[in-house]
Amino acid sequence: AQSVTQLDSHVSVSEGTPVLLRCNYSSSYSPSLFWYVQHPNKGLQLLLKYTSAATLVKGINGFEAEFKKSETSFHLTKPSAHMSDAAEYFCVVSDDYQLIWGAGTKLIIKP
Amino acid sequence: DSGVTQTPKHLITATGQRVTLRCSPRSGDLSVYWYQQSLDQGLQFLIQYYNGEERAKGNILERFSAQQFPDLHSELNLSSLELGDSALYFCASSVAGRVTDTQYFGPGTRLTVL
Numbered sequence: 001a002q003s004v005t006q007l008d009s010h011v012s013v014s015e016g017t018p019v020l021l022r023c024n025y026s027s028s029y030s031p032s033l034f035w036y037v038q039h040p041n042k043g044l045q046l047l048l049k050y051t052s053a054a055t056l057v058k059g060i061n062g063f064e065a066e067f068k069k070s071e072t073s074f075h076l077t078k079p080s081a082h083m084s085d086a087a088e089y090f091c092v093v094s095d096d097y098q099l100i101w102g103a104g105t106k107l108i109i110k111p
Numbered sequence: 112d113s114g115v116t117q118t119p120k121h122l123i124t125a126t127g128q129r130v131t132l133r134c135s136p137r138s139g140d141l142s143v144y145w146y147q148q149s150l151d152q153g154l155q156f157l158i159q160y161y162n163g164e165e166r167a168k169g170n171i172l173e174r175f176s177a178q179q180f181p182d183l184h185s186e187l188n189l190s191s192l193e194l195g196d197s198a199l200y201f202c203a204s205s206v207a208g209r210v211t212d213t214q215y216f217g218p219g220t221r222l223t224v225l
Binding site: 032042043044045046049051090094095096097098099101102103104 | 201
């Protein structure tokens with residue numbers, strides 16, 4: 001069965017510094033992987049997705065993620081954090097018929 | 112704005128009651144998904160419909176049921192409500208219902224069971 005682990009429940013960075021949100025997955029086959037973002041009191045929005053094409057995936061708002069099969073990882077990065085990036089981020093792996101969601105990482109941006 | 116609408120935004124009810132949550136998908140999307148988000152369980156997939164037919168079932172309790180109507184809107188019915196059913200319920204839609212499709216989420220309905 002597919003599963004996903006977000007390694008940090010909270011990440012705090014200063015505005016203008018790099019962001020790294022870590023995600024490891026477990027899958028019996030080559031999965032599709034996603035990152036979704038949830039801003040406070042809002043719905044979820046897709047940031048980016050990997051579906052077996054290029055291993056470096058670029059998303060919205062300057063985020064990108066790299067699929068590393070050997071490490072079973074799909075970490076999310078951004079070169080320079082902005083105050084508007086403060087939100088909860090979810091790493092998601094596809095199963096046969098459903099999405100399996102990580103527990104979420106809350107990103108805190110310090111001014 | 113994702114184009115997915117959900118009503119009501121908030122719902123407060125008592126244990127044992129029944130409620131109906133409504134979702135209208137984005138124009139052109141044929142598939143609707145329901146999710147439950149709670150503090151202890153996180154985000155859990157409940158059920159998916161595609162063009163009026165049930166496509167996939169997740170961790171949906173027997174007290175819960177859903178349907179998708181000919182105009183493609185969907186309703187999630189929750190009955191014999193318990194305190195533990197208090198959660199944020201999201202609806203999402205996608206074009207074709209494949210697991211790799213982008214899902215567009217509504218703003219959610221916050222259910223409080225007292």
